[in-house]
Amino acid sequence: MDITAIIYPVLSIGGIGLLFGIGLGIAAKKFAVPVDERVQGVKDSLPGANCGGCGFAGCEAFAKAVVSEEAKISGCPVCNQDQINTIAKIMGIEASSSEKYRAVVRCQGNHTNAKPKYDYSGIQSCHDAALVGGGNKVCGYGCLGFGSCYGVCVFDAITMVDGLPIINAEKCVGCGACKNTCPRSIITILPAYASYNVNCISKDKGKEVKAGCSVGCIGCGICQKQCEADAITIANNLAEIDIEKCTRCGKCEQKCPTKAISNLLNI
DSSP: OOTHHHHHHHHHHHHHHHHHHHHHHHHHHHSOOOOOHHHHHHHHHSOOOOOOTTSSSSHHHHHHHHHTTSSOTTOOTTOOHHHHHHHHHHHTSOOOOOOOEEEEEOOOOOTTTBOBSSOOOSOSSHHHHHTSTTOSBSSSSSOOOSOHHHHHOTTSOEEEETTEEEEOTTTOOOOOHHHHHOTTOOEEEEETTOOEEEOOOOOSOHHHHHHHBTTSOOOOOHHHHHOTTOOEEEETTEEEEOTTTOOOOOHHHHHOTTOOEEEGGGO
């Protein structure tokens, strides 16, 4: 066998590969896009949760948005004040205070309080259950109880108790991941200082609400009449509390006939 028949092709292919490599290296340097070192600095200052609560795809995307001034330095809901101060120093601007938020479940329809419409035995997720006849609960607005919110919480702030998510206010950072995944939109994000809240989003009339849940808002208006601060309105058979007007007197909670109102600061 003529060994040169093997060596020459190998050397030729190797030489071509070397030339291509050198060419790509030169092109990479010539056309390289300058990277702002502040992006890495901001990214390193973030918690690294990649939760998406800032509205961007992850921490790196948020860091780029901060550097390009498309996002505020306080836009990360997970950052504490020290982290915000560090980012502000990197950006050469004055630090702003970060408003803390928390997720709130506006439903009390656990297995005890809410009536089932049928026995569901399909895929154990809220999204799949919602596709079967509108869900397995008589109430067409309430929690389906399969824990889709629990599955996306990277802060271990949610536990499932009797088919209802319970959110630990101390662990919750208000990133909104649970809110975004809930097919019933029963989770809302409120400022940490929010006090009294209506734990229901049903817009059904009182009789229909009672038929499906023992603790739902029936739109009776008693809470509105008790509120001296004019912080409560009734619209579409549902009470809503303006947290900015609320004086935390507690009369609405005390007088609600279905116990649909609770003090978030006690949870």
